[in-house]
Amino acid sequence: MQQVKSGDTVKVHYHGRLTNGETFDSSEGREPLEFEVGGGMVIKGFDDGVTGMAVGEKKTINIPVDNAYGPKNPEMIIEFPRNQFPEGMTPEKGMRLNLNNAEGHVFPVVIAEVKDDVVILDANHPLAGEDLIFDLELVEIVGSKSRIIMP
Incomplete structure (x- = not known):
């Protein structure tokens, strides 16, 4: 066989x-x-x-x-200023988003935590x-x- x-x-x-x-x-x-x-x-x-x-x-x-x-890579955890989210968008833990980096590449992230002034994004593979x-x-x-x- x-x-x-x-x-x-x-x-x-x-x-x-x-x-x-x-x-x-x-x-x-x-x-x-x-x-x-x-x-x-x-x-x-x-x-x-x-x-x-x-x-x-x-x-x-x-x-x-x-x-x-x-393993999860700590360098893939990003602090993103909350005031840079589009107006009217309320970030929530677990929300999936796509970000563009400086080279214009799109990569998926998940909101790991929402703080007063920053949102913690996780770009690790789920x-x-x-x-x-x-x-x-x-x-x-x-x-x-x-x-x-x-x-």
Whole structure:
């Protein structure tokens, strides 16, 4: 029976949750996720988790922070002057916003705290600092990259 290896393109159904049981993402009701194993399209722990699976196999994997989205980076916590918010906008904890940096790049942030004169924004990935659990089902091995080794 063929097993997944690096370079294979696979289709996987998944259910992702935090260690407290909260679901953060799932392919339920959607097409399975298709990606190239080892191609940098998913987090390392997910790549490692599907490697060696056979079509139809189901398993649960635990992905520690370092193989997921990494620890929270304190440099990604930004104090933003409250008076620079658009007029009529009331910042609230948990609100998701997009900011532009000096180079004009847009990046998502979440309001972590609202103070009298500043709003604390968190630009870390929403799953940074979290250990993740995935229930996986390998649906299909679509194909693999051909590798020709020259002498």
